[in-house]
Amino acid sequence: MSTVKYTTTHEWIEVVDTEGTIGITERAQHLYGEIIFVDVSPEQECEQGEIVGRIETETGGNFYLYAPVAGEIYEVNLALEEDIELINSVPEGDGWICKIYIDNLSELDSLLDLDEYEDYEEEELDEGEYLPETDFYENIDDY
Numbered sequence: 001m002s003t004v005k006y007t008t009t010h011e012w013i014e015v016v017d018t019e020g021t022i023g024i025t026e027r028a029q030h031l032y033g034e035i036i037f038v039d040v041s042p043e044q045e046c047e048q049g050e051i052v053g054r055i056e057t058e059t060g061g062n063f064y065l066y067a068p069v070a071g072e073i074y075e076v077n078l079a080l081e082e083d084i085e086l087i088n089s090v091p092e093g094d095g096w097i098c099k100i101y102i103d104n105l106s107e108l109d110s111l112l113d114l115d116e117y118e119d120y121e122e123e124e125l126d127e128g129e130y131l132p133e134t135d136f137y138e139n140i141d142d143y
Helices: 028-033 085-091 107-112 116-126 136-142
Strands: 002-005 011-016 019-024 034-040 044-046 051-057 062-066 073-078 096-101
Touching: 002 062, 011 044, 011 107, 034 044, 044 107
Parallel strands: none
Antiparallel strands: 002 011, 011 019, 019 096, 034 051, 044 073, 051 062, 073 096
């Protein structure tokens, strides 16, 4: 049985046992616009909330991908190299970005379930908040 959790930075993680599949939410994809490139390195250790990759859009925007939990990224979705449109059309399905071995399952408790995430989205819309664009190239040492 799987569990899906969400972050306030618009990532999702589907958890089965001690492994997770990570991607961006439909809201993130909508706010980013047409995504043309995703860069995540496999076999990287990460802490919860750490930058693990970047997403580039057609308009030149660069956004970070944050780790929902600590662990080791062991696989990236190679299908995105063949068909980047997957992340634009089904970001919460075949457009997943990477897979992770989860270090500490208790970190999932700090993430949002679907109802909480939808409430968070509503708050964000009400407050007029949008995703922050990052200048990846100026912050390359952070990645």
